[in-house]
Amino acid sequence: MKRYFFILIFSLLQFIAGSGNKLYAQSTTSSCACSCLKPLFDYLVASRRLFIKQTDHITVSTLVRDANRAGFRVSYTGCPILTKNINKYFYALTTTETGNSYKAMFGDCSIVLTTTNNASVSFYNLFTQSCDNTGSVYLAYNGIRQKRYFINRSISAYKVIHANDIFPELPAGYRYPYVITDTTTGSIYAADRNDSSYMAMTFFSADSIKSLPSNAKVISAGLHLFAKPEGYRPTTYPNAHTTLAGTNYGPSSSLLVCYDAWNYGMNFYRLLIVGQDFYTKIDLGFDAPDEDLVLDLTDRLITDIRALDYGFVLKYNDIGDSSLRYNTFCNQKYSDESKRPFIDVVYSVTGDSTIVAQLKIDSCYSCTEKSSTICYSAVTDTSVNPFTYGIAGNWRAYRSYAYYNDRSETDPSQYTNIRKYGTIKDYSDFWKLVDGAWQPQNTDSARWVWNSEITLHNRRGFELENKDPLGRFNTGLYGYDDALPTAVVQNARYREAAFEGFEDYYYGANPCDSACTTSRSFDFSSYKDNLDTTEQHTGRYSLRIAGNKSAGISANILADGGDDFSLAFNTANNNCSAGGVVLKGIKANKDVLLPGFSPLAGKKIVVSAWVKEAQDCKGESYVNNQINIIIARASSNIAIVAKPQGAIIEGWQRYEQVIELPADATVLTVNMQATGTGTVYFDDLRIHPYNANMKSFVYNPENLRLMAELDENNYATMYEYDDDGTLIRLKKETERGIKTITETRSALLKE
Incomplete structure (x- = not known):
């Protein structure tokens, strides 16, 4: 009886709680954060991800992260539409790459792009231009574009002739000279010691620059390298660079553009013969030990738009100085993202620069609280069949038993017949018939021993807790x-x-x-x-x-052994008797089941x-x-x-x-x-x-x-x-x- 009483209370509570639940309606909003929609849409175009499918399950946060990694600065914390939907999905409702309208979902909000005069356009050829005070973004086929292409891979290579202060001990039995390649460091550097005991160089690339349109007209381009704050070797050489002061031997390293591809599988000698454009060789000399570098590459890209596709090499110079000379910059793995290297390009693309489309938020879901009986319980003050509503008749396992006794054959020296032998001695069934009813045997004498008792189930019938005979x-x-x-x-x-x-x-x-x-x-x-x-x-x-x-x-x-279960008895004044009270209801807490x-x-x-x-x-x-x-x-x-x-x-x-x-x-x-x-x-x-x-x-x-x-x-x-x-x-x-x-x-x- 106690069991059914608990279930009644729980079901009534469900009915009461259901009356305050929320149902939702759709409403239109005119608010839009142009500052984040604009760069994010540019990223979707540049990465050709405008038509993500709903089944791909790509969240808005994933797009924001990828956009920032690709050089499109998007901050979701300053943009209401992104903040609200950051953990929800982005997917396109439009499936064709050309047309007069494009629509996509940002979580609970839809964005729509409509063309001027209902003209058909190629969506991947559009580029954002400006915004108005309503939050709409205007797009054109052409315009001044700026993009950062971040360095995404690098490899450093050393050659060590004999032990020195950087490599005080070399591996036993090493082949002369000792050469190493390293992709784990957080640095881009080059170094040389004129006694030939040590030399190093680094190759690095921004593979995303290959997406720079071939018909782009470059206005400006610059490589940004940041001096590594920890220095070349923090304990021995704490500065990022050796300076020109105090030496007569000039710059210690040079920066060159590669015109052949390199990869992580190349060793020191294969990297040495990677094609390098010596016409663009720039010798690096610094007056300060922590100086950053901004290298103008505009002319190089104007001459050849594909000139930077294979990256750069920071290479040591033979300088005739007995001391170690070096330059050190942060690479793509450096912990401070603001110091990671990148190529900044400002360019335009040939075509019509007239505004051809407008992007804005179309509508968002909002919530309106409504009274609902969606959690209505069949257990009311009227009669109910408990079996049809799953209140009664749910059979679940309670205990599991195992039979413990000797086999009939106990002498190992006797011949065995595996077809017949192996039965349990004096076996007795768990159940026995007593006065026409099945009853369990006495488990103490019948050798049926329980080994697990299920003490809790969840609403789906899954086992939540069990115990063994030892508690x-x-x-x-x-x-x-x-x-x-x-x-x-x-x-x-x-x-x-x-x-x-x-x-x-x-x-x-x-x-x-x-x-x-x-x-x-x-x-x-x-x-x-x-x-x-x-x-x-x-x-x-x-x-x-x-x-x-x-x-x-x-x-x-x-x-x-304590219990958090409790009942609250609520009373009300008796209108039929002065000073009397009646029971209004009984409420159980959440631990009732x-x-x-x-x-x-x-x-x-x-x-x-x-x-x-x-x-x-x-x-x-x-x-x-x-x-x-x-x-x-x-x-x-x-x-x-x-x-x-x-x-x-x-x-x-x-x-x-x-x-x-x-x-x-x-x-x-x-x-x-x-x-x-x-x-x-x-x-x-x-x-x-x-x-x-x-x-x-x-x-x-x-x-x-x-x-x-x-x-x-x-x-x-x-x-x-x-x-x-x-x-x-x-x-x-x-x-x-x-x-x-x-x-x-x-x-x-x-x-």
Whole structure:
């Protein structure tokens, strides 16, 4: 009877909660941030990505990231349409490359491009020109264009004749001379020592400059190189350059344009013979040790528009100086993006410069709260058949038993007949017929021993918690509308474990449907607007915390065996009797069917998470963030700051803290803070008992493929797939970085 009483309360609560849910209607908006739509549209044209399909699942954040990497400066934080839809999808509604109208979706907003006089145009030949005060962007076939082509690859090559202060020891048995190529450094440099003990050079390219139109008329072009602040060798040679002062031997290196292709597979000697245009050779000499370089390449591009397609070489000069001479610049891997090298080109394209089209926001979805009975429950004050509504008649496993006894044959020296032998001695069935009814045997005497008892199920019937005869619990946490396991935990109860990867808050969600949302025991729904797809440790999302802001969650701490379930009895005045009251209703809390996250007092727990700061860290640990754990007690609170564990791996650092929960603890609060002015990202937050073992899982919210599995130490194994959904690469996160474990490729032969 108690079971049905609980279900009645839960269903009535669903009906009550449904009355306040939101339904949505479409409305038109005239606001538009021209400053971000303009460069983003230019990027879509230049990269030929105007016609992204809805099935490609490309988010707005992905486009913003790619546009910035390609040199189109787009800041979504200063643009309302991008800020609102940053984690939503971009896709084209138009499918043809020519026409008089183009339409696409930016998340919940649609943008439309219409041509002047309804004329047909080629969309990929358009270029943005100006904006008006309504937020519309005007486009033409021609105009002055400016684009940055960032250096995207580089390779340095050394030749060492004998040991010196840079290479004090050479590998035993090396072949003379010792030559090396290196693609991991964060520098572009050239160096030479006249005693021939050492020389170095660097090749670098901006492959995207190949997209510069062949019919472009170059107005100006410049190569921007930034002196490396750490110097050539931070401990021995802390300056970026040797200067001209104090020497009579002139510039130490030269910059040349390559007219042959180079690649990472070339060794030192093959790189030496890569074709170089000595007519454009520029000797580099600096008066200051930290001087940047801006090299005018206008004439070179005017002469040959394809002149820079193969990149440059910064090459050492034989200068006749016994000391080391060098020049050092930041390359494409340098942590400070503002110092990464690029080629800046201003050009125009031949054609008609008349305005031919207009781009603007067409409409956006907005929300209007409406009363809804979409969560209507069949359990009302009228009679109902509980079996037709799934209230009763749901059979689920309760216990599993195993039979323990000897086999009939116990003497190993006797001949065996495998066809007949091997039966269990004195076997008895689990069930027996007693007075016409099936009853279980006495498990103590019948040798039927139970080994697992299921104690909790979710609404889909999946097992959430079980225990063994020794009282040890195992737990499974589910997400993605309670359909997929997100974590499995050994030696922990369901209420003691929590995992949040921030992945499924948008799973299956229609922007106009928020009714009857799935309840969560560990819920960050109030921070849904802070979920970010530009940075992630695993999966697609992380929690973004702006500078000097915080986000947190609290949970009750219960005594072992305690219960957070409660009933509230509400009364009302009796209109039929003076001074009397009547029962108005009985309300149950959210833990009526499943307990929420509520760790047990007197136990140790582990809090673990991954953290990344927007500003790259040049030290061993991040310093502008904190994970504060606060334990509330009747007498006083306990505050603990989680500490980083291990190195920064691909920009992310693991935090882990062991915490003792006092016997009188009442509330646990985990608060994630950005203590500086920069943005901080948090991901893969886990809490579980100290003596438990957790593994967690992250899925793609679109196709539900497994993207990552996090082990007992919260290190990830990443799964990568091709366009057909075939697993092609397996990577493992370690303390030494992310390593590729396996990689496979396959193809079908065409007949």
